[in-house]
Amino acid sequence: MPIPMYTPRHLGRLGIWQMSGWSIKAYGISAQAPKREQLLQPELINEARSFVEANLARMNGTPHYSVDFVVLHHGSSAKTLLTQWWVNECVCMQYAAQSDYSGKPKFSHVKSDLMACAYELAAIDFERRAWISTVMSGKQMEEYLESWLPDGLH
Structure with missing residues (x-):
C-alpha cells in the first residue's frame, strides 16, 4: 500500500460549542487549503x-468534567x-464517526478501530x-478552554 507524501493541511478553530452544560472546543481540518475565509462548509x-x-x-454516562474537544x-x-x-482526572475518551467524502454529510459511528490520522x-x-x-x-x-492550537498549516 503506497504512503502519500506529507503535505500540511489547514487547521483552524471552529469555536466553543455550548451544549447541555458541555463546553466543546471544536477544530476543523481541510485537505484543501481554503481560498476564502470559510475553512469548512457550514x-x-x-x-x-x-x-x-x-x-x-x-x-x-462517564464521570466527566463537562469539557471536550x-x-x-x-x-x-x-x-x-x-x-x-x-x-478520571487524566483519561481521554473518544468516539469516532465518518461521513462519505462527497455528497451531503451524514455521520455514523465507525465500526473499525480508527483512532486518528496524522493530521x-x-x-x-x-x-x-x-x-x-x-x-x-x-x-x-477556563484556562484550558482558552488554550488553542494556533490556526494555520499543520
Missing part, C-alpha cells in the same frame, strides 16, 4: 454539531469527526499538552 459543521449533541448521553476533518477520502472528553493527531497532541499544563497543574478549567 453544512458539514452543522451536521457535526448535531451528531455530537445527539451523542451527549454517551459522554454523560472535537476534530472535524474533511480529508482526502472521507469526512471524519472525532469527539474526545476528559474523565488529526496534531490537535489531539495539543489538547493533551493543554490539559496537563492547565487543569492538571491546578489552574482553572
